Amino acid sequence: MAEPSGFKSIVNRIACQVHWGDCDPAGIIFYPTYFRWVDAASWALFEGAGYGPKWMRENHMAMPLVSAQCEFLAPALHGDRCEVRSSIGRFGGKSFVVDHEIVRADGTVLAKAQETRVWGRHVGGPGTPMKGQPIPDELKARFRAP
Amino acid sequence: MAEPSGFKSIVNRIACQVHWGDCDPAGIIFYPTYFRWVDAASWALFEGAGYGPKWMRENHMAMPLVSAQCEFLAPALHGDRCEVRSSIGRFGGKSFVVDHEIVRADGTVLAKAQETRVWGRHVGGPGTPMKGQPIPDELKARFRAP
Amino acid sequence: MAEPSGFKSIVNRIACQVHWGDCDPAGIIFYPTYFRWVDAASWALFEGAGYGPKWMRENHMAMPLVSAQCEFLAPALHGDRCEVRSSIGRFGGKSFVVDHEIVRADGTVLAKAQETRVWGRHVGGPGTPMKGQPIPDELKARFRAP
Amino acid sequence: MAEPSGFKSIVNRIACQVHWGDCDPAGIIFYPTYFRWVDAASWALFEGAGYGPKWMRENHMAMPLVSAQCEFLAPALHGDRCEVRSSIGRFGGKSFVVDHEIVRADGTVLAKAQETRVWGRHVGGPGTPMKGQPIPDELKARFRAP
Numbered sequence: 001m002a003e004p005s006g007f008k009s010i011v012n013r014i015a016c017q018v019h020w021g022d023c024d025p026a027g028i029i030f031y032p033t034y035f036r037w038v039d040a041a042s043w044a045l046f047e048g049a050g051y052g053p054k055w056m057r058e059n060h061m062a063m064p065l066v067s068a069q070c071e072f073l074a075p076a077l078h079g080d081r082c083e084v085r086s087s088i089g090r091f092g093g094k095s096f097v098v099d100h101e102i103v104r105a106d107g108t109v110l111a112k113a114q115e116t117r118v119w120g121r122h123v124g125g126p127g128t129p130m131k132g133q134p135i136p137d138e139l140k141a142r143f144r145a146p
Numbered sequence: 147m148a149e150p151s152g153f154k155s156i157v158n159r160i161a162c163q164v165h166w167g168d169c170d171p172a173g174i175i176f177y178p179t180y181f182r183w184v185d186a187a188s189w190a191l192f193e194g195a196g197y198g199p200k201w202m203r204e205n206h207m208a209m210p211l212v213s214a215q216c217e218f219l220a221p222a223l224h225g226d227r228c229e230v231r232s233s234i235g236r237f238g239g240k241s242f243v244v245d246h247e248i249v250r251a252d253g254t255v256l257a258k259a260q261e262t263r264v265w266g267r268h269v270g271g272p273g274t275p276m277k278g279q280p281i282p283d284e285l286k287a288r289f290r291a292p
Numbered sequence: 293m294a295e296p297s298g299f300k301s302i303v304n305r306i307a308c309q310v311h312w313g314d315c316d317p318a319g320i321i322f323y324p325t326y327f328r329w330v331d332a333a334s335w336a337l338f339e340g341a342g343y344g345p346k347w348m349r350e351n352h353m354a355m356p357l358v359s360a361q362c363e364f365l366a367p368a369l370h371g372d373r374c375e376v377r378s379s380i381g382r383f384g385g386k387s388f389v390v391d392h393e394i395v396r397a398d399g400t401v402l403a404k405a406q407e408t409r410v411w412g413r414h415v416g417g418p419g420t421p422m423k424g425q426p427i428p429d430e431l432k433a434r435f436r437a438p
Numbered sequence: 439m440a441e442p443s444g445f446k447s448i449v450n451r452i453a454c455q456v457h458w459g460d461c462d463p464a465g466i467i468f469y470p471t472y473f474r475w476v477d478a479a480s481w482a483l484f485e486g487a488g489y490g491p492k493w494m495r496e497n498h499m500a501m502p503l504v505s506a507q508c509e510f511l512a513p514a515l516h517g518d519r520c521e522v523r524s525s526i527g528r529f530g531g532k533s534f535v536v537d538h539e540i541v542r543a544d545g546t547v548l549a550k551a552q553e554t555r556v557w558g559r560h561v562g563g564p565g566t567p568m569k570g571q572p573i574p575d576e577l578k579a580r581f582r583a584p
Binding site: 166167169170171173176178203206224271272273 | 458464468565
Binding site for chain 2: 024025026027028030031032035036039057062064065066067068069070071072075120122127130
């Protein structure tokens with residue numbers, strides 16, 4: 001979903017591997033593993049744009065979920081080396097969509113996921129409830145592909 | 147999504163609790179936890195209909211995923227006691243949809259999830275690839291609400 | 293390890309079940325699952341003594357680990373219903389030991405675990421570092437078996 | 439624990455990072471995460487010596503646990519980049535000890551873990567019980583530091 005302005009997002013890539021404990025008795029990846037990867041990939045996407053864990057922590061920011069979905073296209077086995085490719089699908093007022101592709105080293109697309117998240121802040125400091133914040137234009141600009 | 151024949155599914159309930167390690171630094175449930183619950187809830191739904199882990203294992207059956215999605219409606223905190231209510235949304239030829247509601251003890255619906263799964267079998271025995279199997283009418287009948 | 297004073301701890305029990313995703317391609321429980329259970333069991337032990345998640349949160353308390361160990365005595369399979377039986381092994385000045393037995397419904401002891409934890413507090417409030425606190429006698433008294 | 443013959447093991451290193459979902463409401467790593475890392479590190483150690491996931495799978499081998507322990511020396515935060523350094527502590531007849539150090543990028547040793555494992559085989563093929571196998575001298579030789 002492109003922005004009306006023709007927004008085109010940077011793509012961040014993280015490496016991951018299917019570990020023994022990520023698999024189930026059928027010998028293939030246990031699907032919540034993909035969501036663990038995808039969550040880590042969203043944080044890495046933001047780190048790549050200058051909003052790393054330390055910055056997020058010091059500014060009491062987090063990115064709570066509105067929804068998440070994943071299509072599973074091919075089974076992954078123990079030892080498979082993969083990459084999660086993540087980009088912003090769309091920026092809304094206080095929320096945004098992150099698109100993810102999970103691709104195995106041989107080029108097979110294993111899964112496609114999408115998360116809708118809120119740009120949230122513990123407005124009263126750590127330990128207080130999170131509230132959605134307007135996404136600054138400066139933030140959006142940092143995700144624009146050159 | 148009701149079956150044309152007006153299929154109405156049994157509802158299975160499992161209890162779960164938000165543990166310390168299920169939460170993230172924002173102090174709320176880490177969302178892949180819901181997918182772990184929902185997976186366990188699907189297995190419990192089938193156990194309730196007579197297809198328990200032992201039967202599945204002995205018959206080399208599993209239920210690999212086609213897709214999964216979840217909407218997150220309210221944040222859950224460490225210690226929250228919940229219930230996952232699961233039912234068959236639809237039976238296809240070799241696949242089926244499971245609908246889940248995650249409800250906190252105070253009645254708050256925390257999340258709604260949906261999985262599309264295949265009725266799969268390791269046709270050459272354990273360790274061999276899984277293939278989708280036609281879902282027998284007898285199986286469907288066992289999920290019909292009385 | 294009994295206290296010099298002959299301290300004998302209450303025993304708390306929590307139910308748990310080996311889920312599909314808790315198992316590995318060998319078809320048995322993936323061992324970090326036991327540590328997840330044991331962590332939840334320690335929190336439940338404290339809840340049973342009056343120090344529930346809500347109290348802990350409001351008082352900025354947590355129980356960080358010094359060490360943890362587990363012996364694995366028998367393999368567990370998908371679907372196995374278990375119980376974690378937890379008790380205080382020893383109270384020190386600011387730390388304590390929790391002993392755990394993981395027992396399957398058929399009476400088989402699957403594993404024995406031990407955690408050494410600190411009675412810790414975010415002394416500057418949420419988001420600040422945790423520091424070990426002297427364990428009050430009143431707390432110790434609540435864990436004494438009648 | 440060195441072998442009588444003065445066995446000195448190769449050391450395998452894997453990179454890992456503390457993800458958002460690996461942390462708990464205290465904002466530090468949830469300790470079973472270390473055991474997940476350490477399990478993956480043991481598999482990587484064996485892969486480095488020529489016994490990769492594919493070989494293990496085709497030969498119906500696994501490495502079930504006898505015991506596992508970990509000392510936690512310093513807290514890790516979201517975003518911390520780490521390395522697990524793994525080596526064979528000792529080879530027995532059918533079992534072996536793996537020693538692990540978890541070191542943060544700044545050189546801080548976060549944790550030290552030790553696993554005792556069995557060199558196990560599904561002797562009747564996938565889906566059958568695992569039995570300990572004598573560890574071949576050729577295997578031991580591959581772990582000897584040059």
